[in-house]
Amino acid sequence: MPRAVREQQMLDAAVRTFGQRGYMAASMDEIAELAGVSKPLVYLYLNSKEDLFTACIRREARALTEAVRAGARPELPADRQLWSGLTAFFTHTARHPDGWAVLHLQARTHGEVFAGEVAAMRAEIVAFVTQLILAAAREAHRDPDFPEREVSGLAEALVGAAESLADWANATSGVTARQSAATLMNFAWAGLGDLMAGRHWSPPEDGDAPGVQAGRTSPVR
């Protein structure tokens, strides 16, 4: 069997073991047995438990990023792009719960080096979502001065909401990827949609009644 194929089998076994048992509790014996290879071969190919974990993080991060990019089709209108990107994200995290646990839980709870690997992937996704929101704002032509800083904040909020929902969906039986994506669209799109149309939520001045106001010209930023 070619080395590349063997390595993928080892990574499959490692992602499953790290995702289900946690990084600390996972043993190289268990991973080798699950991969159907000897433990010395795992060390020969992937060097150490740390290096094996890093290889898992990189593979799962690349797969997730590619799934989201493939899902958000730039020819669609903004809400369809967001819907298809979110559906792709939740479909991927639902199909690869161990990979998601490695990325969002294990990699962030076992030291700065692993956390740094995931932070790089996250920054790439936030930048991608920021561009998507900026493109939507340009498309709407309603608020050309939409400040990049607020767009960055919105992208951070959306990514954080999606991460949190993916954890919850994977821990709750019977929640489908489509339902998770619909929950987030329900939560987020009307808000973003109003913003694109120049309608901001306005915080109360003391004693004022707040609410979403159409055509507000000086939103709080």
Next chain:
Amino acid sequence: MPRAVREQQMLDAAVRTFGQRGYMAASMDEIAELAGVSKPLVYLYLNSKEDLFTACIRREARALTEAVRAGARPELPADRQLWSGLTAFFTHTARHPDGWAVLHLQARTHGEVFAGEVAAMRAEIVAFVTQLILAAAREAHRDPDFPEREVSGLAEALVGAAESLADWANATSGVTARQSAATLMNFAWAGLGDLMAGRHWSPPEDGDAPGVQAGRTSPVR
């Protein structure tokens, strides 16, 4: 000086050191020096680096939870409650950036025991937000069958968005707590507000034009 006062000084120094240097790099020498006490006294009072870190997590988690609870005033209408709760949250995380770094970054990147402490606090905040959304839905009387599962998902999304924005705000100079809260209200409230009024975002059937539709009777859940 009474022991309780000394301990608070040690915890102040420890939160600052863990938050700024990270758990691994922080040294007990540095913490003792910053607290103005001897290192043996830190060990005498707080036993070990692990126990000191756990004490920091518990103190900061309690302070954050109390700040959010105090901020969300139940006599207000739902959007005002959310606004004041979010403002309280972002004010607290902006004023205590080291405490927030301990809770949201350090405690989650150094093993399951510390991560478990933070997970308990987070579950409490999600439950609190879930009750807030359920109360708002009851108040609106528009969708009495609003399923608890979808409300849980919305609460997870809101908490994830707030965590992500707090990280971003603390890493970005010149972003105020009020601006962070306004960004999240802009992002979230119009969406939640539409939901409370029975308007769901509807995912596209193949070929359909999507959008927020008033009075949709069979939302995707």
